[in-house]
Amino acid sequence: MKGSNTPHRADSELSPNAQPQPLFTSLSKTIDALKQATGHSNDVMVRQLLVGKSAKQSIALIYIDGLVNKEELTNTLLERLTGQFTDEIELNMENTTDYLKQYCLTIGDIQEIKDFAALYRSLFNGSTIILLDGVAVALAASMKDAKDRPVMEPAAESVIRGPREAFTETLRTNTALIRRKIKNPNLWIQTKVIGSVTQTDVAIVYINGIVNDKVVKEVLARLDKIEIDGILEGGYIESLIQDAQFTLFPTMYNTERPDVIAAELLEGKVAILVDGTPFVLIVPALITSFLQSSEDYYSNVFVSSFIRILRIAAIGISLIAPSFYVAITTFHHEMLPTPMLISIASQREGVPFPAVIEALIMEIAFEILREAGLRMPRTIGPAVSIVGTLVIGQAAVEAGVVSAVTVIIVALTAICSFLFPSYGLSNSIRILRFPFILLAGGFGLFGVMIATLALVLHLCSLRSFGVPYLSPFAPLILEDQKDAVLLFPRKFLTKRPRLVSQSNPTRATKYERTFKR
Known part of the structure; x- marks a missing residue:
């Protein structure tokens, strides 16, 4: 088979159960194996040197162009290696790597490498590999070029009060x-x-x-x-x-x-x-993690508690409002006041679709516009989504495809979905809205009740690494209610969540009012 006589195959390093192949003592064989494994890629740079007063010791520096700081490579490695390698070390090859680490290399992070798997990992992490002829041990000097994105303000999570810094890709x-x-x-x-x-x-x-x-x-x-x-x-x-x-x-x-x-x-x-x-x-x-924001702990506890209640109410409106509207207008007319019932009936007089189809059309149209606004360039995305929503909604009402009250319900639902601190929970509610509407269109409020019970039972069955998803509501933990829906003042939050931190449940908090009113 082609390539069967080559000294090293890169395919063997891709298997998680493969045994690491040790480095060769011969410098040329190690370099040949490395070049073959990387397909002779032109960004894999190999710099060979002859060092020492007699210029008999062969050393190779291997690095990835673009991942290594070339200025540091020149000033730290090349100058030190060519200027301080002595003839005495050449006589004892066993001590060569120790001499390099202790006397030649001034880099902080240096690791010994004895196999090809570790060599590849260090090389593609931005390290410079130092190979010596006659030694089956290489040195990896960390010289990564810091071209990562700077620490900036969070893009996906808006900050009202708090630190304006976000993680990067490094x-x-x-x-x-x-x-x-x-x-x-x-x-x-x-x-x-x-x-x-x-x-x-x-x-x-x-x-x-x-x-x-x-x-x-x-x-x-x-x-x-x-x-x-x-x-x-x-x-x-x-x-x-x-x-x-x-x-x-x-x-x-x-x-x-x-x-x-x-x-x-x-x-x-x-x-x-x-x-x-x-x-x-x-x-x-836990479910509370997706309903709380870090700003809750930086603001007044009464304001934070009120905002949390608004978020929970927004979840209910976003999930149930369209299905409730479909159920009422389709099966339960007697639940509406007479003036409101007459107003809704007059608006829907020329609409050719039943309420369930009408709600589904508007919900799907709004989701399409929302995704279009997210995927388009930032300079025109918000404008397209806002203008598209206004134009399509107004045109649909004037054309008699949907009623005005349906547009109002869908708009209110959409606004409530933006109150969630977590985008992941918002997506879940957006998708669940559609089966709720279908069940409401088929069974009325009984369908909404069935969907709600099924949802609650499903949430009760969920676990996150052994911890109940609905904790501290189910199971009910009274101590943890101080930071569930309502937020108590900081001096009362003396306990960590009971089901999360079992080894050290008590916070080290002690507060005494020593100032005068």
């Missing part, structure tokens, strides 16, 4: 942002490499002593079971390790705000960071 930048919030040695970070082809770094972050150890072990166990060729975003991991695969509701919370992650870690939860995406996953995720 893993180490994201862990540093968390370190800035929690300056404690108990903040532990474990890193795994997932994806046989992409070799994506995934970090598991938690606070030792606060987190539930069972949750940490479960997270690590589920990540270890992942066998996939590539991880490009946190959604890959979310779909693989979440508890319920067939549910519309997100059982893992995601955010791009470091202050939210710090607050969740202090509650005893675990964060999962994926290199290449600014969105961080949090487990376990």
Whole structure:
């Protein structure tokens, strides 16, 4: 077979169960194997040197063009290697790598590499590989070129009051942002490499002593079971390790705000960071996580409690309002006051469709316009969605396709769906709205009641890493109600969520009013 006599095959390194192949003692054989494995790609740079006073020691520097800081490479590696390598070291090859690490290289992060798998991983992570002829051990010097996106304001989560910084696509930048919030040695970070082809770094972050150890072990166990060729975003991991695969509701919370992650870690939860995406996953995720915003804790407790009540009411309106309208106008006319019933009947007099078809047409049209506004360029997207909604709604009413009251109901539903702090929960409610409308059109309010009961039973059956999804409502935990719907003042929030942080349930809070009124 072609290529069977070559010294190294890259295919063997792609298998997660393959044994790592050690490096060759011969420098030329190692370089040939590397070039063959990378398909002689022209961005894999190989710089060979003859160093020492007698110029007999052959060294090769291997790096990826575009991933390495060339200025640091020239000033730190090339000058040091060509200027300080002595003839005495050439006589004892066993000490060569130790001499390089201790006396020649002034770089902070240097690791020894003994196999090709580790060599590829370091090389494509932005390190410069130092190979010596006659030595089967290489050195990886971290010289990554910092061209990542700067820390900016969150794009997907608006900030009214609070830190205006968001995660980036670089893993180490994201862990540093968390370190800035929690300056404690108990903040532990474990890193795994997932994806046989992409070799994506995934970090598991938690606070030792606060987190539930069972949750940490479960997270690590589920990540270890992942066998996939590539991880490009946190959604890959979310779909693989979440508890319920067939549910519309997100059982893992995601955010791009470091202050939210710090607050969740202090509650005893675990964060999962994926290199290449600014969105961080949090487990376990409860229904309250999707109904609360970080601004709730930065504002007055009465204002925050009122806003939380508005959010919960918006969920009910967004989910049930269209189906309730269809049920009332189709089956339960007696529930409306006579003047309102006459007004609705007069508006629907020329409409050719029943109420259920009318509501479905407007809901689908609005969802199309919403998605069009999201996918189009930002400069014209909002204008197209707003103008399209106004023009289509007005034209549909004047043409007699839908009634004006249907347009009002759909518009109110759409506005309420924008009150959700979590985009994932908003998507779930948007999709569930359609079966609610169909059941209302077939069975009236009995259909709405059946759909509501089925929804509640489904939510009660969900778990997020062993924690009930509806906690602290089901099971009912009275102590946790202080931060569920209503928000109590900070001095009363002395307990962490009982089912989340079982090892350290008490916050270290002590507050005394020492000032005069």
